[in-house]
Amino acid sequence: MKTTSHLFTSSHLGFRTWLESDLEAFSQMNVDPEIMKYFEKPLSIEESQAMMDRMNRMFDDKGYCYFAVDLLATGELLGMIGLGWKTFEAEFTPCVDIGWRIRKEFWNKGFTTEGAKRCLEYAKEIGLQEVLSLASSDNKASIRVMQKIGMDYWLDFDHPDLKKSKHLNPCSLYRIKL
Template sequence: MNTTKNYIFTSERLGFRNWISEDVEEMAQVNSNPNVMEFFPATPTFEQTKAFVERMQKQFSDKKYCYFAVDILQSGTFIGFIGLSDKDFESDFTPCVDIGWRLSEEHWYKGYATEGAKACLKYGFEKLNLEKIISTTPKINLKSEEVMKKIGMTKVKNFDHPLLLEDNRLKDCLLYEIINPG
């Protein structure tokens, strides 16, 4: 467990922070679960998880947002990530800022993804003055689409994800967005 908690912001039950090196092992455990990674083309290796954490640390340093490491406030337990990240793959809606989440399976169905995503939208709109935030998911990922709806996002379109064109199961994706209400 992390002993020093430097939360950038919190929600009712969750703390959002930049990544620390001790998170790599715990995130690698989340990433190794085939149920967590069901709607991704592959399970990341430990080295890929480490590189992801380093990218998030750099992005936070540069932009003051990332897919934040998330802890349960009451216990300090790391549960995965929820946050904002740049997307720049080839499409008609990039570059853009994406909201996403990946939580350990034992923390599913507790409302954490929805609660955390709402807090990240608030941070993105009120603190960072972002104009628009998008989210994408394979069409078959009904759980993530449900979170998108619960946090007030609107479906824009279906699209073939350029990074998933070789994966017939995952390439048909949904694009949702939400505009800064302020």
């Protein structure tokens, strides 16, 4: 078990910025077709590294990101859960978004909901007043998490960055006031 300094924790999860040692597990997750079903495409190892780097820069700049999340009991990388800054062109942007992507072996165990709830608490702690979340309208599992963490349905929209991935539109947008 690796010892890591977490920024904050929940009952089972530790949230932190990204480390070089996360790349192998993160990139394996990002090439899995089942995990990436509701994303444009699987990510190469270079794209996974670039995402980790972007998240660390976002944390330095904004105080939040899609955090690397460890299972506290084992120190294993569960995946990512956290907050992002969205600037694509839409009536509701720029905005703070909550999102997640976790390894399959951790699905259906309540970790995503637990982690998302803790990230909403963190968002409130750092002074955010509203958080949105979006997913392909077909992504029932993510939409269930949004509902479980107290978010309300707002609207469906066609994501402008997903025009080439018609199977991902429309997207459902949820929001919560903190």
